[in-house]
Amino acid sequence: MKETTTLKKSAQTDGLSRVDGRLKVTGAARYSAEFNIKGLTYGVLVGSTIAKGSIKSLDTKQAERAPGVLTVITHLNSPKVPGYQDGKPTGNGVFKIFYDNKIYFSGQPVALVVADSFERALFGASQVKAQYNQDNHQTNLRANVNTAKAPHGDGTYKRGTEDAWKTAPVKVEQEYIIPSDIHNPMELHAIIAQWDGDDKLTVWDKTQGVQDARDEIAQIFKLKKENVQVNSKFVGGAFGSALRTWPHEVAAIIAAKALNRPVKVVLSRADMFTSVGYRPHTWQKIGIGATADGKLVGITHEAIGQTSTYENFTEGTVGVSQSLYACPNVNTSYKLVALDVGVPTWMRGPGEATGAFALESALDELSYQLNIDPIELRMRNYAQTEPQGGKPFSSKYLDEAYKMGAEHIGWNDRSPKPGTVNENGWLVGYGMGGGMFGAYRDGATVKAIMMADGNLILQTAVSDIGPGTGTAMVSIASEMMGIPAEKIRFDMGESSLPQAPTQGGSSITASVGSAVYAVCKDLKEKFQQLIGNGGTDKPDYAQVLKQHNLAKLQVTSSAQGGDERKKYAMFSWSVHFVRVKVHPATGVIKIDKVACVADSGHIVSPKTARSQIIGGAIGGIGMALMEEVVFDHRYGRIVNNNFADYHVPVNADIPQIDALFVNKPDPYINPMGAKGMGEIALIGMASAVANAVYNATGKRVRDLPITPDKLITMDVELS
Amino acid sequence: MEDTKHHTEPECEMEAKDNSRRNFIKQSTLLTAIALTPGTAVKAAGMHIDEKIAEAFEKMPLKMEVNGVAHNLSVEPRATLLDILREQLDLTGTKKGCDHGQCGACTVHVDGHRVNSCLTLGVMISGKKITTIEGLAKGDELHPMQEAFLKHDGFQCGYCTPGQIMSAVSCIREGHANSEMEIREYMSGNICRCGAYPNIVNAIQEVKEGGQPV
Numbered sequence: 001m002k003e004t005t006t007l008k009k010s011a012q013t014d015g016l017s018r019v020d021g022r023l024k025v026t027g028a029a030r031y032s033a034e035f036n037i038k039g040l041t042y043g044v045l046v047g048s049t050i051a052k053g054s055i056k057s058l059d060t061k062q063a064e065r066a067p068g069v070l071t072v073i074t075h076l077n078s079p080k081v082p083g084y085q086d087g088k089p090t091g092n093g094v095f096k097i098f099y100d101n102k103i104y105f106s107g108q109p110v111a112l113v114v115a116d117s118f119e120r121a122l123f124g125a126s127q128v129k130a131q132y133n134q135d136n137h138q139t140n141l142r143a144n145v146n147t148a149k150a151p152h153g154d155g156t157y158k159r160g161t162e163d164a165w166k167t168a169p170v171k172v173e174q175e176y177i178i179p180s181d182i183h184n185p186m187e188l189h190a191i192i193a194q195w196d197g198d199d200k201l202t203v204w205d206k207t208q209g210v211q212d213a214r215d216e217i218a219q220i221f222k223l224k225k226e227n228v229q230v231n232s233k234f235v236g237g238a239f240g241s242a243l244r245t246w247p248h249e250v251a252a253i254i255a256a257k258a259l260n261r262p263v264k265v266v267l268s269r270a271d272m273f274t275s276v277g278y279r280p281h282t283w284q285k286i287g288i289g290a291t292a293d294g295k296l297v298g299i300t301h302e303a304i305g306q307t308s309t310y311e312n313f314t315e316g317t318v319g320v321s322q323s324l325y326a327c328p329n330v331n332t333s334y335k336l337v338a339l340d341v342g343v344p345t346w347m348r349g350p351g352e353a354t355g356a357f358a359l360e361s362a363l364d365e366l367s368y369q370l371n372i373d374p375i376e377l378r379m380r381n382y383a384q385t386e387p388q389g390g391k392p393f394s395s396k397y398l399d400e401a402y403k404m405g406a407e408h409i410g411w412n413d414r415s416p417k418p419g420t421v422n423e424n425g426w427l428v429g430y431g432m433g434g435g436m437f438g439a440y441r442d443g444a445t446v447k448a449i450m451m452a453d454g455n456l457i458l459q460t461a462v463s464d465i466g467p468g469t470g471t472a473m474v475s476i477a478s479e480m481m482g483i484p485a486e487k488i489r490f491d492m493g494e495s496s497l498p499q500a501p502t503q504g505g506s507s508i509t510a511s512v513g514s515a516v517y518a519v520c521k522d523l524k525e526k527f528q529q530l531i532g533n534g535g536t537d538k539p540d541y542a543q544v545l546k547q548h549n550l551a552k553l554q555v556t557s558s559a560q561g562g563d564e565r566k567k568y569a570m571f572s573w574s575v576h577f578v579r580v581k582v583h584p585a586t587g588v589i590k591i592d593k594v595a596c597v598a599d600s601g602h603i604v605s606p607k608t609a610r611s612q613i614i615g616g617a618i619g620g621i622g623m624a625l626m627e628e629v630v631f632d633h634r635y636g637r638i639v640n641n642n643f644a645d646y647h648v649p650v651n652a653d654i655p656q657i658d659a660l661f662v663n664k665p666d667p668y669i670n671p672m673g674a675k676g677m678g679e680i681a682l683i684g685m686a687s688a689v690a691n692a693v694y695n696a697t698g699k700r701v702r703d704l705p706i707t708p709d710k711l712i713t714m715d716v717e718l719s
Numbered sequence: 720m721e722d723t724k725h726h727t728e729p730e731c732e733m734e735a736k737d738n739s740r741r742n743f744i745k746q747s748t749l750l751t752a753i754a755l756t757p758g759t760a761v762k763a764a765g766m767h768i769d770e771k772i773a774e775a776f777e778k779m780p781l782k783m784e785v786n787g788v789a790h791n792l793s794v795e796p797r798a799t800l801l802d803i804l805r806e807q808l809d810l811t812g813t814k815k816g817c818d819h820g821q822c823g824a825c826t827v828h829v830d831g832h833r834v835n836s837c838l839t840l841g842v843m844i845s846g847k848k849i850t851t852i853e854g855l856a857k858g859d860e861l862h863p864m865q866e867a868f869l870k871h872d873g874f875q876c877g878y879c880t881p882g883q884i885m886s887a888v889s890c891i892r893e894g895h896a897n898s899e900m901e902i903r904e905y906m907s908g909n910i911c912r913c914g915a916y917p918n919i920v921n922a923i924q925e926v927k928e929g930g931q932p933v
Contacts, residue, residue, distance in 0.1 A: 017869050024877030025865040025884060027812015027852035034811035067777065118802055119795050186816045186824055186912050187878040236814070236878025237912050269817040466876030466913050611872045611915060618914030643821035643910060650907040654916040656899075 015607035016478075016485050019470045020234075029234045032206045033190035033266045040192070041070055042118045043255050043265040044125040045248060046111040047274065048103045051137035051636025052340040055101040055110060055130055062127040063113050068120030071259055072128065073112045073251070075100055079258050081250065082222035090310045095343070097247035098254065103132065104310050105342045106637040107274030112251045114263055137340040137636040141281050141306045148304045148335035151314045157322055159388065160329030164298030168289025172365045176286065176358035177703040178686075180306070180629035181279040181622075182272065183347050184648060185465075187236020189276050193252040194262035202229040205249060208242045209502025210495040211461050216245040221253065233493035238465040239619070240346040241276040243504050248275060273641040277345025278629065280305040282317060282354050286362040294372045294380045298329035301359065307336045308343040315351030320683075321359050323571070324436055326383040340636055346504065348619055349683040352437055357623075360433035360687035361702065364694065368418070374432055374691070375402050375411070386569035394568035395666040395675075398434070401575045401597035404660050405432065408595035409577035419698035426581040426590070429696025434575035435683030439601075439666070439675040442501035443560035444515040448477075448523045450553045454542030456481060458519070459491040462500035462512050466615075467678055468608030472509050473516045475605045476672060480520035482538030498556060506572065506676025509604055511559075514670040519557035526553055564668040573599040574680035576617060576688040582696045587708030589693060591621055595658040596685075601675035602665035609677060613659035616681020622649045623682070624689035626705050725791050781841050785810065786854025794841045801825045801836040804851060812852035812881045816910070823909030826882035826889075827851050833889035835908075852881035855888070863931040864888050867922035875913035883909045887923045888933050896927040 023029040048055075060072040078098035090096045090104065097109055111128045115121035138144050150156070165171055192204040201223060207213040210230040218225045235242065252265040267275060287300040301321035307313045318332035349356075367374040382399060385392055405411075414430035415421050421428040449457040458477060462469055470490040478485045491497060501511050527539055530548050545553060564570075579593035596617045603609050626647035630640045640646045665673020686704060693711070694700045701710050781792040785808060794803055801818075804810040804827070813836055816824030820838040827836045828850040855862040864887050867873070874880040886909045890896050895905035902923050903916070911919065926933060 018872065018874075020877070021869045021872075021874075022861075024874060024880050025852075025861065025868050026856055027810075027881045029877055030811060031814075031878060033815075034805070036809045036811075117795075117798075118806060119797050123797075184912055185876065185878070186814070186822065186910065187876065188815060235876060237876040239912075266815070269819065269821075468875065607872050608875075611875055611913075611918060614917055615875055615914030618916065619912075642819055643817050644819070648910060648912060649914070649916070650910060651903040651916045651919065652907040654903070654914070656917050656920075 165289030185237030431692025433687030620685020
C-alpha cells in the first residue's frame with residue numbers, strides 16, 4: 001500500500017523546547033504519587049457494588065487481620081471531618097466521604113484499607129465484606145428525560161422570535177447525542193497526605209490548582225490556609241478532572257490523621273471512571289432554518305445533560321448557538337436529569353464541545369439542503385459583532401482561519417455530493433467544523449529574582465497539566481529581559497508561592513503571562529533606577545548587580561484585566577478540517593488528513609502551542625470515533641472501565657496533523673495579545689469528523705461515537 | 720556490574736526473615752513448597768498469630784540488575800516489577816497508568832526487550848537485566864531518542880513519555896521503524912492521552928534515519 005508521508009511538511013521543531021523537557025524524558029520529573037516519604041503507608045479504596053441504597057453491614061475483621069494492614073476506615077470509625085459537621089448529608093457541592101451509610105453511585109468508596117505496602121493494602125481491600133440495602137436506581141438518561149429540570153430559573157435564552165427556524169424555507173431538525181466521555185489522563189489521580197501535628201498538613205496532590213486545592217482542603221478540615229501546603233509540580237494530564245478536590249483526597253487526609261503517618265492513595269484505572277468526573281452524556285435537539293440563499297433565520301437548541309443526585313453539574317452546552325453565528329432569532333434551553341451516578345465535571349472544551357458537535361453537524365446538514373458549500377454558508381452568517389449583545393470583538397480572524405484550513409486540507413477536492421468519491425475501494429470525504437471559547441483572564445502575581453550570576457528566577461503557584469506553562473512563561477520573560485531561556489528558571493506547583501489561578505478555561509497564558517510581563521517590566525525599571533538616566537533597556541544584569549554590590553534584585557508584581565472586557569467580547573476561535581476514508585463493507589474509518597487552525601491571538605510558544613492543538617484534535621477524534629462510557633443499567637454500573645474496553649486513540653489511529661495559527665495579536669486582552677487555545681483545540685473537531693464521514697458515505701451519524709457498526713448498513717453504491 | 724545493593728527494610732529484621740525463608744525452602748521439596756506455602760501463610764495470617772512469620776513465608780529472594788546495579792531484594796511473589804521499581808527502588812520514572820498492560824506507561828527493557836512491567840511479577844525476572852528510563856542516558860549525555868523527543872516535542876504532560884521512549888528504542892531495535900505506518904503500528908501499545916502521536920512518530924523517524932546506535 002502506498003503511504004502518504006507529510007512528515008517533512010508537518011514536523012516543526014522551531015521554537016523553544018520545553019523547559020521541563022529534560023526532567024520528563026529522563027524520568028526525573030516526579031508526579032504526585034512519587035515522593036518517597038519516610039514511614040509512607042498505602043491506601044486502597046473499596047467501592048460500592050450497588051448504585052443506590054445504604055450500607056447494611058460492613059465486615060472489616062478479615063481485612064484488619066491481613067498481614068501489614070494498619071487500619072480500615074469506613075463511615076463507622078472515620079475520624080470526624082470538621083467541615084462535614086453541619087448536620088446535613090452529602091449534597092450541595094460537598095460529597096462527604098465516610099460520613100454516613102448512604103450510597104449514591106456504583107463505585108462510591110465505602111472503605112479505605114491502609115497497609116504498609118501496596119500489595120498488602122490491595123489484598124486487605126479484597127477482604128472487606130459489605131452488605132447493602134438496595135434501592136431502585138436510575139442510570140439511564142434516555143429513560144429519564146421526563147424528569148429533566150432546569151438547574152437555574154427556567155434555563156432558557158431567547159433573542160428575536162422563538163422557534164423562528166420553523167418559518168424558514170429551508171430547515172433541518174435533528175437530535176444529536178453524545179455519550180459520557182472520561183478524561184482518563186495517563187497519570188492516575190493520586191495524593192500523599194502528611195500531617196505535622198493537629199493543625200498542619202502537607203499534600204502531594206494531582207491538581208490543576210494548588211491554591212484552590214489548598215483552600216478547599218483548609219475549608220473541609222477547618223485549618224488555616226497557611227497551614228496547608230499543596231504541592232503539584234508535575235501533573236500527568238487532567239483535561240479538567242483535577243479542577244476540584246475529590247473524595248479520595250479527603251480519604252487520604254483522614255487516614256493520615258487517624259494513623260499519624262503519611263498515607264498515599266492512588267486511584268485504580270477503574271476508579272478513574274467513577275470518581276473524578278467525566279463529560280456528561282447529553283441529548284440535544286437543533287432546529288435550524290435559512291433562506292434559500294443561506295441566511296440563517298433562526299436556531300432553536302435544546303440540551304438535556306446528566307448529573308448526579310447529590311450535586312448538579314452545569315456547563316455551557318447551548319452557548320455556542322447563541323454566539324457563533326449572526327442569526328436574528330435564537331432560543332435555547334438547558335436541563336439536567338439527576339441520575340444515580342457520580343457527578344460529571346468540566347472536560348476539555350466543557351459544554352462547547354458538546355454543543356458545537358450538534359450545531360456544526362446541523363449547519364453541515366443545512367449546507368447540503370441548500371446546496372451551498374459549508375464554508376460559504378458560514379461566511380454568509382459571519383458574526384462581525386457579538387450576536388448576543390452587539391459588542392465588538394476584541395479580535396476575530398475566523399474568516400482567515402477558514403481560508404488557511406481549506407487550503408491546507410485541499411478543500412477544493414471535496415465533492416459536494418456525498419458518497420461519490422472512491423479511492424482504491426475506500427470512500428473519501430471531507431468535513432469541517434469549528435468552535436469558540438471565551439478568552440478569559442484572571443489576576444496573578446509573580447515574583448522575579450535576578451541573581452548575581454545573571455540568572456532569573458520566576459515564582460508563582462500555577463500548575464501545568466501539560467500544555468507547557470513554564471515554557472510559555474520563560475519565552476515571555478526571555479523576550480522581555482533580553483536573556484536566553486537557559487538563564488531563566490520558572491518555579492511553580494506549590495501553594496506557598498505567589499498567587500496564581502487554577503489551570504483551566506484556557507486562561508493561564510493570558511493570566512500568568514501578563515503577570516510575568518508585568519514583573520519583568522518592573523524588574524527592568526528597578527535596574528534602570530540603579531543605572532540612572534540613559535541606561536540601556538536590556539543591560540548586563542549581572543554586571544549592574546556587581547557594580548552596585550548587590551547579591552540579587554527582586555520584585556513581585558501582580559496583573560489583572562481592566563475594563564476592556566466591558567467594551568469588548570473576547571473569544572478564541574478554531575476550525576478543524578478532516579479528510580476521512582471509510583471502508584464501505586466493514587465501516588472502518590481512517591482519519592487520513594487533518595488541518596486545524598486556531599485564532600488565538602499572538603502565539604507565545606510556537607512549539608508547545610502546536611502540540612496543544614494537535615493534542616486537542618486527537619481528543620476530538622476520540623470523542624468522534626471511539627470514546628463511550630457503557631453502562632449496564634440493570635446494575636447501574638459502568639462495564640467498560642478500562643483501556644481495553646474504553647477506546648481512546650492510539651498511534652495507529654492518527655495521521656500527521658497540520659496545526660496552523662492565524663497568529664495575529666489581540667490588541668486588548670493582555671500585553672502579549674495572546675488568547676487561550678486549550679479548549680478550542682478540541683471544540684468542533686467531533687463535528688468535522690462526523691461531517692467528513694457523511695461526505696464520504698452519505699450516512700449521517702448523530703449519536704457519537706461513530707463506530708463501524710453504525711456505518712455498515714450504508715446505502716451507497718459500491719464500485 | 721558496578722555495584723551491588725542489599726536492601727533491608729526499616730524496623731524489620733531482614734536477616735532472620737531471610738533465614739526462615741531459606742530454611743523453609745531448604746527443608747521442602749519444590750512440590751511440597753507449592754502445596755504448603757499458601758496454606759501455611761494464610762493460616763498464620765488468618766489466626767493473626769505472628770505476622771512476621773507470615774511475612775517471612777510470603778517473601779522470596781530476588782536478584783536482578785537494574786540500570787547496571789545489582790540488587791538483592793526480598794519481595795512478595797505477587798509484587799509486580801513495576802511496583803518493585805517504583806516503591807522499593809524509588810525508580811519512579813517507570814509509570815503506572817493502568818496496572819493491566821493496556822497503556823504501556825510502565826514499559827521497561829528486560830534483557831534488552833520491551834515489556835510491560837505491570838504484567839511482570841518481580842519473581843519472574845530473577846537474574847535478568849532491567850533498563851528503565853533512568854538508565855537510558857549516559858550520565859549527562861541523553862540517549863538519541865530522548866534528544867529527539869525533546870526536539871520534536873513528543874509529549875506534553877510527560878507521564879507516558881518514559882514508556883514511549885523505552886518502546887521507541889525497542890521499535891527501532893526490533894526493525895519495526897521502517898515507515899511512518901509501521902512505527903505507528905508498533906507504537907500503538909503506548910497510549911498518550913495528551914495526543915503527541917505525530918511528534919512521537921517524527922522523533923522516531925529522525926533517530927532511525929540518523930542511523931545512530933540505539
